Amino acid sequence: MLGGMDRPAFPRRIFLKNVIAGAGAMAVGGPLRPHLLGEEEPAPPGPYAGPNVIVVRFGGGVRRRETIDPEHTYAPFLCHELTKRGTLFTNMEIDSLQGVETSHGQGTLYIISGKYDRFQDVGGKFLGQRFESKVPTIFEYLRKTFAVPAHQALIVNGEDRTDEEFYTFSNNHLFGANFRSNVLSLYRYKCYLLRQQIENGQWAGDKLEKMRRELVKLESLDYRAKPEEGQGTEIGGFWERWRQFYGDTGLVNPRGDRLLTELSLRALRELRPRLLMVNYNDPDYVHWGNMTHYTRGITVIDEGLRQLVGWVEADPEYRDNTVFVIVPDCGRDTNPLASVPCQHHFGSRSSHEIFALVFGPGIARNVVNDKRVDQISIASTIGRVMGFRAEFAEKQALDEAFA
């Protein structure tokens, strides 16, 4: 049979070579693929012309009762004022799928990645909370789609939350470190300050060695980061101005969640972020049994919201050009048998129950939506607002939010 075959249209050796090359190109993917397959290279990301987005994580774990319930709220600005300006989702939930936990790190990643996942500490540490997202975050989507520099895709973190320094980028091979966001936090300031003090020769001898070791320890918190790259010129300048204003001691600047508000306001003024996430967390202190820490924490966040909204309304570039997305990381328990019913968020029904408020240009005003929606819809919703496709997010955008 083979002896009577016609000669093939092209030599077998060339055919096999092309197959192997093509398979290799498919395996490598990414930037090499179009080159090998003769396709055109993707266009470099264009400038971003959409609205700014400020995501406020109303954390660490709050119930609807003390936030959006008008009878019991400790956040009057949010509840009585901001809800009229946009669309309030009163029935947002964190799904009860196997492995989906109701906690701060997990909730934050659900918000910014748009995907529920079971997260484990990267070092396998017992009760460790260092998680890496397997799918890109909204910051990576934004920076890959548009030419937004790192210092304009910001996360503002609290001083107790060094584990959340890991959320700047995912370990997805199509995104990752090249499209990372930047972080403003006291921890980052300490790294900057220590580096400056060492470089300025503030210490010598054993003390210098000790400080160098301290710096290495601080900067190695995120094993993926390259300390030699630093935080960037713009962030360095930001910290220098912060240092000139508040000094070196760390005792003069605002503290707790008020610090996050101050960092955010300064960042808006100096760095002009296009996407900013503020990770409030102090209500979580109720874990230790004092209910007033919870209610005071909510009020402090509410006051922060008032300042952020006030600043945005006063700035010509941000006014009428900024969408706010306010969403908790998780709920809290409502345990009628406990002395402090909302002391924890141990996966009860109530700890899955949250809310979301979206307001700004293009967002429906004074709408209350009580349809059950998912926390992971936030990522796609932000994508719709900003014009990028959150391709790995598992839920569509919240259509009801858009005017």
Added chain:
Amino acid sequence: MIVTAEGPLADAPAAVTAAPRRNSRAPGRRLRRTFFFLWKFYAGVMLCLTLGGAIFVVGWTYRLVQRSVLRSWWRRSGRILRGESFVDFVHDRGSNEPRAQWPNWILGHGCRDLLARRSEFTFATFSGRLGRELFRSLWLNLRIGVQGIFNTFLLTAPAGVLMLFSWYDGWNNSFSKGYEQAVVGPLTGALGIILFIVAMLYVPLAQARQAATGEWRAFHHYRLNWRLARRQWAAGVFIAGCYSLFTIPVAAERVLPMFLPQIHPSLASLTNEQAAKVLGTYFFWGSFVLFPLYVALRLMAGRIYATALLAAVKSGAVAPDELTTWEQTELGRLGFVPDVPVVRRHPLVRVAARTSVLSMQGAAMAAAVVLWFTAIAQTYVAQFLNYLPLSGWLNQPLVQLPSVRFIPPHLK
């Protein structure tokens, strides 16, 4: 005759007919004893449901410890070899001693005898005595309980107050990020823990001595009590371990309400009234665990005290004039108080023996410290999991008042 610091307690008549001995093995008697055991146990469980009721439990348990100590000494006296029973020994006093059986909760132990002899008294005298006897045990349980809990709180409450303050202030300071005072909370907490541990190296044996002697001052014979505690260093480690071990189910009982709605989701939507009822039932059953554990620890401490004192008296380490009246009386009756001074060993022999004992005592004390730390650490864990504002720090149920029932104020 019951001897207390205030003098004889019972108004016993000059000549008292000993109560008739009963055949304890008769089936009817066994059934009766079972019934009374169950009643006394149930009463103890019910009284553990409130802090006020727990005072009666303290007093009742102290009276039980007194009986246990006396019985322990009696066993070692050799009288059993003469065919004497403990009941015989107790009845030889010539009156119905409460220590022949477990103490009552309400009725005095002389009720039956009084009723049997009512023809000997005028109506007025009989009525008066009956009135006193009807509630004598209730009164004793209250009086001894108040004395007991007062002394215990005297040594343990400061630690509780410090721990309460440290938790409150420490987390308040952490919430407001008061770096400048960051050390206050942890330091105060550490001091509270140290005070608690130091107190607990002493308190169990002091409680047992107070219980056995019926004298509240005996709790404060620090030198003698400490000497006795050091002589029983191994037992001290054992009882610290028991406290730590028994704290586990008690702490679990405190903490479990935090997880009940996850176990039974329907509990998450209870009304306040329903929740209060559920908690009431929960703590009722929980007291079936707490009450026997509390009693067991007190009885253990009583046995340690009984052994320690007996050995010390026999060896001459404790002179008869250092003892309380009750100890002198009872040990004397049992023939343990020596008539002639005990010959002491040569000083060099005593030093050599003491050196090896000192190192063992040191190791034992270190072990006891670690075990008491594990006991108090469970309080911290329990407080984190289910915070009780005051009682969580100020009352350790196995040490102070045996009650963990807590209905949150918003449910009442």
